[in-house]
Amino acid sequence: MERERDTDTSRRGPDEVVLRVEDLHKRYGREEVLKGVSFEVRRGETKVIVGPSGTGKSTLLRCITRLTEPDRGRIWLGDVEVTGRGVDLNRVRASVGFVFQDFNLFTHLTALDNVRIGLLKVKKLPKDEATEIARKQLEHVGLAHKADAYPAELSGGQQQRVAIARALAMEPKLILFDEPTSALDPELTGEVLDVMVALAKEGMTMVVVSHEIGFARAAADELIFMEGGVIVEQGPPDQLFRQPKYPRTAEFLRKITALYGETG
Amino acid sequence: MFLQATLINLGLLAGLIILGLVVGIPIALLQVYGVRPLRWLASAWEGFFRGVPALVLLFLFFFGPAQFGVQLSAFTAAILALGFRSSGYQSQIFRGAIQSIPRGQMLAARSMGMSRLQAIRYVVLPQALRLAIPAWSNEFSSVIKDTTLAYAIGVNEVLRQVRYIADRYYELAMPAYLTVALIFLVLTYGGNWLLGRLERRWALPGFPMRGAEERIERGREIAAEAAR
Amino acid sequence: MDKIELGGLVFDPAWLPKLGQGLVVTLEITGLCIALGIVLGLILAVLRVYGRGPLYWLSSLYVQFFRGTPLLVQLLMVYYGLPSWGIVLSPFVSGVIALGLNTAAYQAEYFRGAIQSIPRGQMLAARSMGMTRAQAIRYVILPQALRLVIPPWSNELILMLKYSSIVYMVTVIDLMGAARTIAARTFRYFEVFILVALIYLALVFLLSWLLRRLEERVRVPGLGMERGAPH
Ligand SMILES: Nc1ncnc2c1ncn2[C@@H]1O[C@H](COP(=O)(O)OP(=O)(O)OP(=O)(O)O)[C@@H](O)[C@H]1O
Ligand SMILES: [Mg+2]
Numbered sequence: 001m002e003r004e005r006d007t008d009t010s011r012r013g014p015d016e017v018v019l020r021v022e023d024l025h026k027r028y029g030r031e032e033v034l035k036g037v038s039f040e041v042r043r044g045e046t047k048v049i050v051g052p053s054g055t056g057k058s059t060l061l062r063c064i065t066r067l068t069e070p071d072r073g074r075i076w077l078g079d080v081e082v083t084g085r086g087v088d089l090n091r092v093r094a095s096v097g098f099v100f101q102d103f104n105l106f107t108h109l110t111a112l113d114n115v116r117i118g119l120l121k122v123k124k125l126p127k128d129e130a131t132e133i134a135r136k137q138l139e140h141v142g143l144a145h146k147a148d149a150y151p152a153e154l155s156g157g158q159q160q161r162v163a164i165a166r167a168l169a170m171e172p173k174l175i176l177f178d179e180p181t182s183a184l185d186p187e188l189t190g191e192v193l194d195v196m197v198a199l200a201k202e203g204m205t206m207v208v209v210s211h212e213i214g215f216a217r218a219a220a221d222e223l224i225f226m227e228g229g230v231i232v233e234q235g236p237p238d239q240l241f242r243q244p245k246y247p248r249t250a251e252f253l254r255k256i257t258a259l260y261g262e263t264g
Numbered sequence: 265m266f267l268q269a270t271l272i273n274l275g276l277l278a279g280l281i282i283l284g285l286v287v288g289i290p291i292a293l294l295q296v297y298g299v300r301p302l303r304w305l306a307s308a309w310e311g312f313f314r315g316v317p318a319l320v321l322l323f324l325f326f327f328g329p330a331q332f333g334v335q336l337s338a339f340t341a342a343i344l345a346l347g348f349r350s351s352g353y354q355s356q357i358f359r360g361a362i363q364s365i366p367r368g369q370m371l372a373a374r375s376m377g378m379s380r381l382q383a384i385r386y387v388v389l390p391q392a393l394r395l396a397i398p399a400w401s402n403e404f405s406s407v408i409k410d411t412t413l414a415y416a417i418g419v420n421e422v423l424r425q426v427r428y429i430a431d432r433y434y435e436l437a438m439p440a441y442l443t444v445a446l447i448f449l450v451l452t453y454g455g456n457w458l459l460g461r462l463e464r465r466w467a468l469p470g471f472p473m474r475g476a477e478e479r480i481e482r483g484r485e486i487a488a489e490a491a492r
Numbered sequence: 493m494d495k496i497e498l499g500g501l502v503f504d505p506a507w508l509p510k511l512g513q514g515l516v517v518t519l520e521i522t523g524l525c526i527a528l529g530i531v532l533g534l535i536l537a538v539l540r541v542y543g544r545g546p547l548y549w550l551s552s553l554y555v556q557f558f559r560g561t562p563l564l565v566q567l568l569m570v571y572y573g574l575p576s577w578g579i580v581l582s583p584f585v586s587g588v589i590a591l592g593l594n595t596a597a598y599q600a601e602y603f604r605g606a607i608q609s610i611p612r613g614q615m616l617a618a619r620s621m622g623m624t625r626a627q628a629i630r631y632v633i634l635p636q637a638l639r640l641v642i643p644p645w646s647n648e649l650i651l652m653l654k655y656s657s658i659v660y661m662v663t664v665i666d667l668m669g670a671a672r673t674i675a676a677r678t679f680r681y682f683e684v685f686i687l688v689a690l691i692y693l694a695l696v697f698l699l700s701w702l703l704r705r706l707e708e709r710v711r712v713p714g715l716g717m718e719r720g721a722p723h
Contacts, residue, residue: 311693405560
């Protein structure tokens with residue numbers, strides 16, 4: 001572990017640890033998908049996770065708010081232990097945004113209602129207030145004019161931006177992105193990545209699974225390379241690209257650079 | 265006279281379809297989301313009421329309680345028997361619809377902090393109910409015809425009226441039955457037309473989305489299975 | 493034999509022979525009406541898909557009528573209505589005919605769906621090798637459509653097994669009729685009908701199992717039967 005264990009996790013300020021994952025294990029049947037994963041995310045940081053398919057990246061993200069139940073290990077969000085007994089998971093989840101690869105907008109709700117529903121039903125805000133916040137967030141992602149559109153009437157890129165607005169509306173401490181652009185046509189990834197880069201710049205704390213090298217270079221404070229259920233290497237993107245410690249890291253990064261290019 | 269008696273059939277229809285709905289949805293939810301013993305019970309409920317002929321159920325509900333000192337009116341017994349039966353078929357329809365909602369919808373709802381119940385209430389059910397309409401229309405046209413079975417336990421519905429006539433005026437039997445057939449043709453196809461309009465009214469722009477055709481198709485398959 | 497007491501309920505083994513005889517009648521009626529339904533249903537389906545003019549209209553009208561009216565009305569029409577036109581049929585025959593005419597309309601719809609789901613190229617290929625239209629239907633389209641139709645057809649068979657119980661209303665002593673007679677004599681309605689419900693349930697499960705075996709046996713690779721009903 002690259003940092004001494006800090007007992008005062010609730011410290012405010014730029015150094016505040018928003019998420020701490022310790023020795024996370026998960027197995028599906030015989031297959032051990034996560035074999036002891038540990039990392040920390042500080043306030044305002046953006047971490048980008050890369051790694052081959054089937055390595056457990058999605059599983060890791062889902063374990064963070066226990067959408068998937070981890071087998072072993074501990075997770076803290078601020079000073080709340082998510083893996084602790086008697087924790088109110090719904091409250092934890094309300095404070096962590098999740099953006100999915102295939103958007104998962106609620107099909108029967110308009111863009112506005114998609115953004116509003118969490119405010120109304122989870123946060124129990126009055127309707128006026130919820131509507132105001134929802135409109136503001138749609139504007140934030142450049143989709144104010146699509147408030148009344150149903151998901152099926154939006155392009156993939158627009159759907160994903162609504163999904164981001166939906167996450168933002170809950171005023172999350174942290175947003176988890178699981179390959180937010182990999183279901184999109186190449187010409188649509190840009191608009192989503194732009195929103196994410198802007199978010200990173202605004203100081204949002206984010207963990208992003210993505211193979212968009214351009215995004216990682218522009219926005220990541222740290223790149224995490226995962227393979228075979230463990231973190232192989234992590235560090236600033238520049239460092240990992242220029243002088244990776246392990247040949248596997250170099251090889252993988254070369255591969256995705258060739259595949260996804262430097263733009264993004 | 266026939267029309268008045270037909271009102272009894274419509275009363276039966278309303279009662280049994282609502283009972284079937286109110287019982288059928290929870291049964292479907294239990295089958296999909298319930299813990300094992302409850303899931304098992306719900307499936308047993310569905311299996312029993314779908315596997316036993318309507319007439320046997322009518323007799324069970326009409327004469328059964330009487331044997332233990334509880335006398336139900338024929339009308340009530342018919343609503344219970346046919347309603348519970350319909351709940352078996354309806355639960356099958358709703359179960360199929362619920363299961364065809366992509367898992368991501370539940371996941372997304374839970375990820376924003378909704379409880380399981382909230383996610384079902386606000387995300388899964390509103391979609392599943394829309395998907396279920398075509399299949400449900402079929403169940404509707406099947407139970408409306410089955411209301412005539414209540415004749416067997418002496419409910420004063422339209423077929424009983426026909427018997428009065430047929431027994432007295434022998435030569436009128438066929439015209440009388442044909443009239444009733446006509447009434448039901450109007451009710452069945454009229455009802456389906458209304459439900460079709462409702463379906464279009466409720467249809468959201470572009471809903472259901474990807475795979476819509478397939479999912480609707482599945483709805484119709486479920487319907488075909490439940491038909492009559 | 494002694495009566496069996498179960499938590500306040502009384503079952504009498506003496507009921508069984510009578511129920512057994514009724515069961516045989518139930519199976520006979522179900523089998524006969526299904527057979528009638530297949531033949532008539534196939535003809536109707538072919539007419540609805542390939543028929544022109546009056547043949548198409550008549551077959552459509554038939555299907556709409558029998559699907560749009562209650563089975564019980566159809567049965568009473570045959571048994572109590574037809575005599576006023578001079579046609580008198582025995583209860584058993586009335587039952588078979590009414591149920592058969594009814595299920596034919598439903599089966600026709602399943603067959604039609606299956607026929608229409610066979611790609612056009614099949615008909616084209618058959619005609620291109622010199623088959624007549626009728627030959628193409630007989631040797632190419634139907635053998636495929638019939639396999640596709642098994643799952644919905646299985647449901648139909650099971651439904652008819654249950655619906656056959658209505659023949660007791662025209663005095664046929666089938667399983668339901670036997671139960672009715674016994675119950676009226678012993679006043680043990682609840683016990684008799686629970687027993688009969690269980691017998692029907694067992695029949696339904698047995699039949700579903702047999703039909704699934706049948707479906708597996710006639711499965712042809714590449715002919716999509718996995719998804720159940722045809723499009
Ligand atoms: N619900 C599940 N049940 C069983 N196995 C699962 C389940 N979810 C994931 N797995 C398995 O766990 C492994 C890791 O899956 P995961 O989706 O976390 O990988 P990933 O790194 O996100 O891959 P990708 O880049 O393809 O999204 C895979 O082998 C997958 O088959
Ligand atoms: Mg993944």
